[in-house]
Each structure stands twice: as C-alpha cells, then as structure tokens.
Ligand SMILES: Nc1ncnc2c1ncn2[C@@H]1O[C@H](COP(=O)(O)OP(=O)(O)OP(=O)(O)O)[C@@H](O)[C@H]1O
C-alpha cells in the first residue's frame with residue numbers, strides 16, 4: 001500500500017486558519033469545518049485530523065499522526081519527544097508573567113512565596129527554578145487572566161500577543177519567559193516512504209514562505225547608474241537588464257527581500273531609478 005501522511009491540525013483556535021491557509025498555498029486540497037474531525041486530501045497523499053492543540057504532540061509521539069502543527073509553547077510544555085521539522089512564522093506570541101497593574105514590581109524575586117496561576121506549569125516551573133524563585137504554581141486550563149481578581153493567585157503566566165487581554169483584566173506584563181510561533185512537528189521515526197512525502201511538503205512550504213518574504217521588482221534605470229542599481233538588487237542569481245526603447249535607459253527586473261526592501265528602495269531611487277513597480281510573488285523555487 002502506498003504511504004499516506006497523517007497530519008494533525010488544531011480544529012478551531014488561534015492556529016487553525018493559518019494552518020489551513022498554508023496547505024491551501026501549498027496546493028494541497030482538503031475539506032474542513034462543519035464539525036469534520038478527519039479529511040482526506042483530494043490531490044496529495046495526506047489525511048488530516050482536527051484536534052485540540054494540546055493533544056497534538058502526544059498523537060505525534062504515539063504515531064497516531066506523522067506530522068502536526070502546534071505552538072512551540074505547547075510542544076515544549078508537553079515535553080513529548082517529537083522532532084521540530086520547521087518553523088512556520090505564524091501565531092507568534094510570548095509567554096509572560098503578569099501582575100495586577102497597581103502592584104509594585106522590582107524583579108522576579110517579588111514572586112517568592114506567591115501563588116501564580118498558569119496553564120504552563122512546566123515552562124513556568126523551569127523558569128522559576130532557573131531564577132531561584134520559590135513560588136506556588138496553580139495550574140488552570142483557561143481564562144487564566146481572571147485569577148488575581150478572584151483571589152486565586154497574585155500573578156499569572158499566560159500567552160500574550162497584543163496585550164489587550166491583560167489590559168482588560170487590569171494586569172501588567174512584567175517578565176517574558178518564552179517566545180513562540182507555530183511549528184511543524186513530526187514523529188522521530190518516520191519510515192523512508194513517509195520521509196519522502198515530508199520532504200515534498202517541506203519543499204512546498206519553503207517555496208511559499210520564500211515568496212512571502214520577497215518581492216518582484218521592475219524599474220527603469222539610466223544606463224550610467226546600472227552598476228550601482230544592480231549592485232543593490234542581486235536577485236536570485238543576478239538581475240535581468242534589458243534596453244528600453246528610450247536611448248540611454250534600461251529596464252531592470254529582480255527580487256528583493258522584504259526585510260531589506262525600504263532601505264534598498266531609497267538607495268535605488270537616489271541612484272536615479274524611476275517607474276519602480278513592486279509585485280507580490282506567488283511561489284519562489286530556488
Ligand atoms: N493571542 C494570540 N496570538 C497569537 N498566537 C496565539 C495567541 N494565543 C495563542 N496563540 C498560539 O496559538 C496556540 C493555540 O491557541 P488557542 O488559544 O487557540 O489554544 P486553545 O484555546 O488551547 O485551543 P484548543 O481548543 O485547541 O485546545 C497557542 O498555544 C499559542 O501558540
């Protein structure tokens with residue numbers, strides 16, 4: 001029987017939409033939603049399982065699923081011996097300690113002898129031990145930010161992104177203990193056939209990510225400035241330069257990394273480039 005990859009995704013939550021979108025951009029089609037808990041792809045040898053995110057590392061470790069997408073925070077908290085295959089760049093957040101806004105804070109030792117509510121007892125426990133802080137960890141599975149206002153704990157340790165949940169619960173962030181993003185995990189003992197499929201999937205994911213991180217750029221350049229402008233636009237191998245119908249001018253096509261974009265674009269304009277077009281790239285294959 002030919003191999004089929006079993007991939008565990010969060011059914012509904014902060015990871016779900018971006019996970020589904022990633023597979024869509026990789027050209028892998030499957031149905032989801034409307035209470036579906038399992039779905040077979042119509043055009044890739046993969047079967048998808050829709051689960052609670054906390055259960056995904058365990059399913060991957062046990063071999064029920066070959067791959068899964070979870071937050072690094074959950075992968076580390078559960079401590080399951082799964083392999084991180086690739087960082088996915090979405091669901092970025094941090095795990096932070098927060099205390100009521102009016103409370104003084106001079107440092108982590110303010111937590112000595114205090115109660116801290118969290119859904120991440122292992123990550124927090126390790127962090128406090130590393131800092132030599134002795135505090136009581138009170139594990140709760142959700143709505144952690146409510147704990148101080150109902151007298152359950154003096155501090156919390158929970159996921160923060162925009163900070164608005166902390167703000168609306170009268171809390172202030174005082175210490176970040178972990179930074180997280182979505183990751184693709186796999187069982188460590190994949191057989192050779194499945195590894196081929198994982199490599200195929202990974203190739204597609206990297207092409208999608210590279211395309212997102214780069215822009216296609218087209219501009220007109222005076223020939224006397226070509227050397228300076230092309231040096232700022234190395235592209236995937238080198239830029240394409242073709243003459244314009246107007247004497248003394250050329251068209252330059254290249255690819256530019258998103259991170260260098262604004263800095264380079266100013267230098268390119270200063271060198272005399274005109275009519276600059278910046279175009280999104282759908283896929284980028286090295
Ligand atoms: N506000 C946020 N912004 C960005 N990423 C987040 C945010 N909150 C959580 N995450 C990331 O997304 C993951 C899933 O978060 P979510 O809140 O959906 O989990 P959950 O409520 O435990 O879901 P489930 O019902 O599947 O157990 C977290 O483990 C974290 O990595």
Ligand SMILES: O=P(O)(O)OC[C@H]1O[C@H](OP(=O)(O)OP(=O)(O)O)[C@H](O)[C@@H]1O
Pocket residue numbers: 013014142143145158159160161162163164165166
């Ligand atoms: O800093 P913010 O942008 O406010 O995000 C942080 C909040 O987001 C997550 O909860 P979510 O909204 O996913 O609800 P849940 O905990 O009930 O899953 C997390 O547990 C925090 O409570």
Ligand SMILES: [Mg+2]
Pocket residue numbers: 052053054
């Ligand atoms: Mg969960």
